Structures are given as C-alpha cells and as structure tokens.
Amino acid sequence: MAKAKRSYTKTPMKEQAPEIRCHNFEEVALGYSLEEGQAEASRCLQCKNAPCIANCPVMIDIPGFIKAIEEGDMPKAHEILGRYTNLPAICGRVCPQEKQCEMVCRLGRSKKFEPVAIGKLERLVADWALEQPIEYKEVVGEKGKVAVIGSGPSGLTAAGDLAKLGYQVTIYEALHSPGGVLTYGIPEFRLPKRVVNKEIERIKAEGVTIETNVVVGKTITMEEIMEQFDACYLSVGAGAPNFQGIKGTSLNGVYSSSEYLTRINLMHGYQFPKYDTPVQESKNVVVIGGGNVAMDAARSAKRLGAENVSIVYRRSLAELPAREEEYHHSVEEGINYHWLTNPVEYIGDDNGRLVAVKCVQMELGEPDDSGRRRPVVIPGSEFIIDADTAIEAIGQGANKVLLDTFPELSLNKWGYIDADEETCATSIPGIYAGGDIVTGAATVILAMGAGKIAANEIDQYVQNKKMQEQSV
Amino acid sequence: MFKVVKRKELAPIEFEIFVEAPRIASKAKPGQFVILRIDEFGERIPLTIVDTDPETGLVRLIFQVIGKSTAQLATVMEGDCLADVVGPLGKPTEIENYGTVMLVGGGVGIAALFPIVKGLKEAGNRVITVLGAKNKELLILTEECRAYSDELILMTDDGSVGQKGLVTQAMEEVFAKESIHTAWAIGPSIMMKFCTMTAQKHQVPIYVSLNPIMIDGTGMCGGCRVTIADNIKFACVDGPEFLGEEVDWDEFISRMQQYRPEELRANEIYEKQVNHHGQG
Numbered sequence: 220m221a222k223a224k225r226s227y228t229k230t231p232m233k234e235q236a237p238e239i240r241c242h243n244f245e246e247v248a249l250g251y252s253l254e255e256g257q258a259e260a261s262r263c264l265q266c267k268n269a270p271c272i273a274n275c276p277v278m279i280d281i282p283g284f285i286k287a288i289e290e291g292d293m294p295k296a297h298e299i300l301g302r303y304t305n306l307p308a309i310c311g312r313v314c315p316q317e318k319q320c321e322m323v324c325r326l327g328r329s330k331k332f333e334p335v336a337i338g339k340l341e342r343l344v345a346d347w348a349l350e351q352p353i354e355y356k357e358v359v360g361e362k363g364k365v366a367v368i369g370s371g372p373s374g375l376t377a378a379g380d381l382a383k384l385g386y387q388v389t390i391y392e393a394l395h396s397p398g399g400v401l402t403y404g405i406p407e408f409r410l411p412k413r414v415v416n417k418e419i420e421r422i423k424a425e426g427v428t429i430e431t432n433v434v435v436g437k438t439i440t441m442e443e444i445m446e447q448f449d450a451c452y453l454s455v456g457a458g459a460p461n462f463q464g465i466k467g468t469s470l471n472g473v474y475s476s477s478e479y480l481t482r483i484n485l486m487h488g489y490q491f492p493k494y495d496t497p498v499q500e501s502k503n504v505v506v507i508g509g510g511n512v513a514m515d516a517a518r519s520a521k522r523l524g525a526e527n528v529s530i531v532y533r534r535s536l537a538e539l540p541a542r543e544e545e546y547h548h549s550v551e552e553g554i555n556y557h558w559l560t561n562p563v564e565y566i567g568d569d570n571g572r573l574v575a576v577k578c579v580q581m582e583l584g585e586p587d588d589s590g591r592r593r594p595v596v597i598p599g600s601e602f603i604i605d606a607d608t609a610i611e612a613i614g615q616g617a618n619k620v621l622l623d624t625f626p627e628l629s630l631n632k633w634g635y636i637d638a639d640e641e642t643c644a645t646s647i648p649g650i651y652a653g654g655d656i657v658t659g660a661a662t663v664i665l666a667m668g669a670g671k672i673a674a675n676e677i678d679q680y681v682q683n684k685k686m687q688e689q690s691v
Numbered sequence: 692m693f694k695v696v697k698r699k700e701l702a703p704i705e706f707e708i709f710v711e712a713p714r715i716a717s718k719a720k721p722g723q724f725v726i727l728r729i730d731e732f733g734e735r736i737p738l739t740i741v742d743t744d745p746e747t748g749l750v751r752l753i754f755q756v757i758g759k760s761t762a763q764l765a766t767v768m769e770g771d772c773l774a775d776v777v778g779p780l781g782k783p784t785e786i787e788n789y790g791t792v793m794l795v796g797g798g799v800g801i802a803a804l805f806p807i808v809k810g811l812k813e814a815g816n817r818v819i820t821v822l823g824a825k826n827k828e829l830l831i832l833t834e835e836c837r838a839y840s841d842e843l844i845l846m847t848d849d850g851s852v853g854q855k856g857l858v859t860q861a862m863e864e865v866f867a868k869e870s871i872h873t874a875w876a877i878g879p880s881i882m883m884k885f886c887t888m889t890a891q892k893h894q895v896p897i898y899v900s901l902n903p904i905m906i907d908g909t910g911m912c913g914g915c916r917v918t919i920a921d922n923i924k925f926a927c928v929d930g931p932e933f934l935g936e937e938v939d940w941d942e943f944i945s946r947m948q949q950y951r952p953e954e955l956r957a958n959e960i961y962e963k964q965v966n967h968h969g970q971g
C-alpha cells in the first residue's frame with residue numbers, strides 16, 4: 220500500500236477548551252495518542268546530517284527517536300532519548316522548539332510545510348516511559364563523590380549524567396521540594412507536577428541522592444562541601460526577583476512574579492484552604508512583562524478567578540520574548556494586552572492597598588545594544604488601569620545567599636558566576652557552574668545543556684586528579 | 692523529617708519545642724531564624740532560633756498561637772515529626788563588646804531577644820534587659836534572661852509582676868541613669884516602632900528584628916520586602932535586623948495585614964474541624 224501523502228501541517232494535539240481550562244489548573248495540551256504520534260513521525264524526512272540535532276542544546280538524535288515512534292517501538296524511542304536527556308517529559312513541554320530544533324527542520328524550511336512537531340513527539344515518548352515501572356539501580360559510585368547545589372533542570376541533568384558515569388551524587392536543595400523553576404515557577408497547566416516528580420524519581424533511581432531543606436552557605440558551607448566531595452556543580456539559578464522600584468512597590472497587592480507563582484505552584488495556593496498558603500483573591504490584575512513568566516502569572520491569575528487580566532509590555536507583539544504557543548493560549552483565555560506601555564506608579568488607598576496602576580504609552584525609537592528598537596515614552600500619554608493586584612515579571616538576578624558566603628569565587632560584572640561556557644569551569648579548580656547562575660535567566664534546555672557539559676568535564680577533572688594522586 | 696523531642700507549654704498559648712536538626716544546631720548564631728512546615732499541606736512559617744545545642748543537635752523554638760498554623764503546631768507532641776525545617780536563615784546579630792547595651796523584649800518577641808542577650812553578655816557587655824508583656828503568665832524566659840543580664844526590668848500591662856506600664860517607660864528610666872551604647876528591641880511591630888522613637892530621642896542606635904510575611908526565606912520571592920532608608924530590602928536575607936530609625940514602620944505594619952481575611956478564614960475552618968473531632 221502506498222504511503223499516505225505527507226500532511227502540510229503538524230498533527231494537531233488535543234487541548235482543553237479555553238472557556239473550560241481558564242477555570243482550572245489542569246494541563247492545557249493533552250498529548251498525542253500513539254496513532255497520532257506515528258502519523259506525525261511519518262512526516263519526518265529522516266535527513267542525513269539532520270539540522271534539528273545540531274540546533275538542540277543537548278543534541279538529541281531526533282530522526283532516530285522519531286523513526287522508532289513511526290515503527291511503534293516505544294522502548295527503543297525512549298532508549299535513544301535517554302542517551303541525551305534526563306528530562307524529556309519536561310523539555311517536550313516547555314522548550315521553545317520554534318527557536319531550536321523545529322526552527323531548522325528541513326520539512327519546515329520548505330514553504331508549504333510546517334516543521335515536524337519534535338517537542339510533541341518527545342513528550343509522547345517521555346509520557347509513555349513515565350508509565351513504565353522504575354528500576355532502581357544499585358549505587359556503586361566507585362568513581363568518586365560529586366555535590367550538586369540546586370535541583371533545577373541544570374542540576375538534575377548534571378546529577379543524572381554523573382550517576383550514569385559511575386559517581387556518587389548528592390544534590391542539595393534549599394526548598395522543601397526538588398525541581399527548581401519546574402516546581403515553583405512553571406504552573407501545573409503547562410507542566411504537571413506529577414510529571415516533574417516522576418522524572419525526578421527516575422533520576423533518583425539512577426542513584427542520585429537529593430537532600431532538601433539545605434541552604435548551601437547557611438546550613439552547610441562551601442568549605443565543608445569541598446572537603447567532602449571530589450568536585451561540585453553550582454546550579455543555583457537566577458532566583459532573586461527584580462523590582463522596577465517605582466512609587467508604590469510595597470503596597471499590598473503588588474507581587475513579584477516569583478512570589479505569586481511560588482505561592483501558587485510550590486505552596487498549592489490555588490487549593491487554599493486545603494493547603495495553608497493563601498494567594499490574594501483579585502478582580503483586576505495587571506502583569507508587567509512579556510516573557511513566559513508574565514504569561515504564566517497572567518494565566519494563573521485568570522484561573523484564580525480574576526475578571527480582568529492585562530499584560531502590560533513596553534514593546535510590541537513583534538518583540539514579545541514569550542513562546543508563541545503560550546501567547547496564543549493566553550489570548551484564547553481572555554488575557555488583554557497593552558502594547559507599548561510601561562507602568563510608572565502604583566496607586567494605593569488609605570489602607571495601603573493597590574487600587575490602580577498608572578502607565579505611560581511608548582513608541583519604538585532607534586535600535587539598542589540588543590538590536591531591538593528601544594521604547595521611548597510619549598509625553599503626556601499617562602493613563603490609569605484599575606488593579607487590585609499587580610505582578611512584576613521583569614526578570615530575575617543572581618541570588619547572593621550562597622555567593623556572599625563564598626567570596627573566593629569570581630563573578631562577572633552582572634553578579635553571575637564567571638564560568639567558561641565551553642567547560643563550565645569556574646575560577647576554583649573542581650568547582651563547576653552552569654545554568655541561569657552563569658547566563659542569567661534563560662531556558663530550561665540551555666540549563667540542561669550546561670549540566671551535560673559539566674558532567675563530562677567533572678568526570679575528566681576527577682579522573683585526572685585521581686591519576687595524578689596515584690602517580691605521586 | 693524533623694523530630695520534636697521535647698515540648699512544653701510556657702504560658703497560655705505560648706509553647707516551646709526542641710527539634711532535632713543537627714546541621715542547624717551546629718551553624719545557628721544569635722539573630723537567625725528557621726522556616727518550618729508542619730506537614731505536606733502546611734505553609735512555611737518563620738520562627739527565631741531561641742537556642743541550640745550542637746552536641747545533641749537540638750534547636751529550641753518558641754511560638755505563640757496566633758492563627759491556624761501555630762494552633763496546629765501546638766498540637767505537635769513529643770515524638771512527632773515536622774515535615775520541613777530549614778536554616779539557619781538571615782544575617783546573625785553583630786555580637787561584639789559595645790560597652791553598655793539595652794535589650795528590650797515584648798511578648799513572644801522575648802524568645803527572639805534571649806539569644807542576643809546571651810550573646811552580648813558573653814561578649815563582655817554590660818547588659819540591661821527590659822521585658823514586657825500583658826501579664827505575669829505571658830512574661831516568658833525571665834529567669835534565663837536574668838542569668839545573662841546585669842540588670843533586669845520587668846513590665847506588665849496589669850502590674851501582675853514588675854512595674855505596671857510599657858517597656859518604653861522602663862527605657863526612659865534606664866536612659867536617665869545610664870549611658871547606653873546600642874539598643875535592641877524585639878516584639879510586636881507597634882512596640883518596636885515606639886522603642887525606636889524612644890531611643891532616637893536619646894540618640895542611641897537601636898536594632899529591631901522585623902518579622903514580615905515570608906515564604907521561602909532565601910531571597911527568591913521578595914514577599915518579605917521592607918523599605919529601609921528608602922531602599923527595598925528583603926528581611927529574610929538582608930535582615931531580619933535593621934536599624935529602627937531606617938524602617939518605614941507604617942508600610943511595614945500595613946504589609947503585615949495583607950492576608951488578614953484569608954488568615955481568619957483558615958483559622959475558622961481549622962477551629963471547626965478541631966471542635967468537630969473533639970465532639971466525635
């Protein structure tokens with residue numbers, strides 16, 4: 220029988236309807252069935268020198284695992300993915316594939332066709348694998364001991380790879396649950412916590428130990444870690460919120476996106492009072508920023524019952540840094556946008572509660588250092604948006620808790636760790652660093668890529684050190 | 692899991708627990724705090740470390756029942772476990788020999804003051820301590836503070852022990868006869884505000900320990916932000932101690948009220964559950 224004609228468009232994925240999903244925290248995208256996955260897999264051209272591989276930060280053999288899906292061989296597809304990534308269920312969901320693997324897909328480069336839905340196929344395989352029984356491996360760890368500080372995507376990747384290489388790995392995490400931004404930042408409706416927990420359980424099954432409630436620098440010091448371990452990977456992220464610092468920032472009702480999302484995701488604030496941590500009930504919400512975090516905060520506010528949720532962004536849609544898919548989801552869910560708008564003041568009532576956000580209109584001027592046109596204030600354009608809640612999602616900086624207690628470590632001019640991008644090596648031998656604490660806030664997959672590099676470099680470092688010690 | 696090995700009712704609605712947390716016990720310094728979560732449904736609440744014993748690995752905490760979580764914490768018995776205890780958090784008090792120091796504690800704030808009293812005495816200071824509470828029963832740790840104080844003044848609202856009146860009156864008496872180098876005040880925010888005003892009148896620097904709403908306690912959310920000398924600071928990592936005269940008190944007191952309706956609701960539901968079970 221002749222092969223079905225290759226579809227021009229991606230096989231669609233079922234989603235919860237917008238009018239239903241904007242009242243719940245359940246996952247929006249429901250995943251492919253095996254048949255849907257096979258149909259999508261058959262669109263892949265199986266390129267030699269596939270460009271998608273080179274554009275994946277962890278260089279997954281994409282045509283390889285897609286071929287296995289097409290053949291219906293899920294164990295093989297999973298085995299191939301597992302060689303490159305420890306967190307496929309997460310990356311399949313949250314990677315900006317349109318800017319990575321799918322951007323260079325040869326099928327997608329031809330005018331008529333959409334690229335292969337690589338992310339959705341990765342998710343299909345990973346979700347299948349999460350339903351399979353976990354085999355716990357006996358930890359030997361004969362090659363050495365490595366400490367990983369922070370259990371976000373970068374730390375989990377490095378830890379998983381180091382365990383596979385034969386190391387005894389301990390992850391220290393400050394919060395009570397591991398996962399970093401996967402747990403406290405990205406909401407349930409994009410990344411279910413049961414998926415995160417299962418993926419972390421698989422990394423533990425490789426022999427990785429995770430100790431929660433340990434703030435390195437406070438609960439244990441870097442000196443103690445350097446005494447007890449052969450090497451260390453610092454992957455503490457960029458978790459300190461920035462505030463614009465405009466008038467009224469400390470009014471009740473003004474949040475950092477980190478606080479708002481932590482209350483909801485880590486503390487289950489959306490299930491208050493079953494869970495003890497409250498989140499403010501709101502009617503009118505203004506979210507400041509244009510990244511994925513702003514989308515997450517706005518869509519969460521809507522789900523908590525807010526009637527009007529607006530995103531205020533100082534540039535225009537063309538410059539929006541958020542994922543296109545998330546932007547579309549937010550529009551479907553009724554989020555309003557104020558383009559070319561910047562807040563200048565939070566206005567409160569006599570009780571110190573926020574009642575409105577004063578904004579100004581902007582226009583785009585000359586390009587700035589980043590190549591984007593710089594927004595300039597239009598004089599006399601001030602206007603007011605009623606708001607009982609405002610959420611600033613304008614980015615994060617380096618958290619100084621660990622760094623302040625470890626002044627020996629060199630930082631760059633932005634306060635991030637000065638580490639070699641090629642090797643993750645820092646100014647101190649045996650201490651490696653990667654992810655957002657080196658690059659500033661970036662993506663999950665870039666953090667994972669750094670974790671992979673670090674694992675290999677740490678392996679080489681520890682083995683070289685042991686050989687030198689033996690020869691002495 | 693963190694085991695509670697000893698528990699004691701210090702006063703009506705004030706409790707003391709000793710928690711097994713060896714790492715915290717070996718690192719904690721005066722002025723630092725922990726964040727704990729009772730169980731998987733719990734919120735993260737900050738409590739000052741009152742004392743530690745590195746040898747037994749115990750951390751001593753004192754709390755007052757003021758809402759749902761503290762009411763539930765009061766039901767945790769010896770042998771029970773807390774889901775999470777993390778610390779020591781915050782910057783320690785700058786303990787050194789200043790000369791003569793005055794320490795003022797109010798209500799359950801005395802628990803947070805005691806380690807500083809002890810630390811300053813051990814550093815060679817002449818220590819004058821003023822403790823205040825509503826009544827005799829709520830005036831805690833008096834004997835322990837006495838052991839590390841050169842002079843101890845007790846104040847109660849009803850005069851049931853010590854003098855009748857406010858801690859600021861006692862501060863005035865001390866200022867009248869002593870030259871104080873530095874002062875500390877820990878207690879309800881309104882008390883710390885007035886202690887600050889009193890110390891300012893005498894041009895004596897006074898440190899206060901702020902207790903805003905916190906979640907993570909590690910500097911990643913800014914929920915505990917306070918305005919200090921017109922700058923935003925995070926009490927969990929930049930504090931909790933700040934110079935009283937630099938604190939924007941009205942803003943601080945207002946932010947403490949942010950979740951009042953939700954706190955009342957949670958407490959109401961909890962009390963209903965407890966009463967219901969009590970009857971069954």
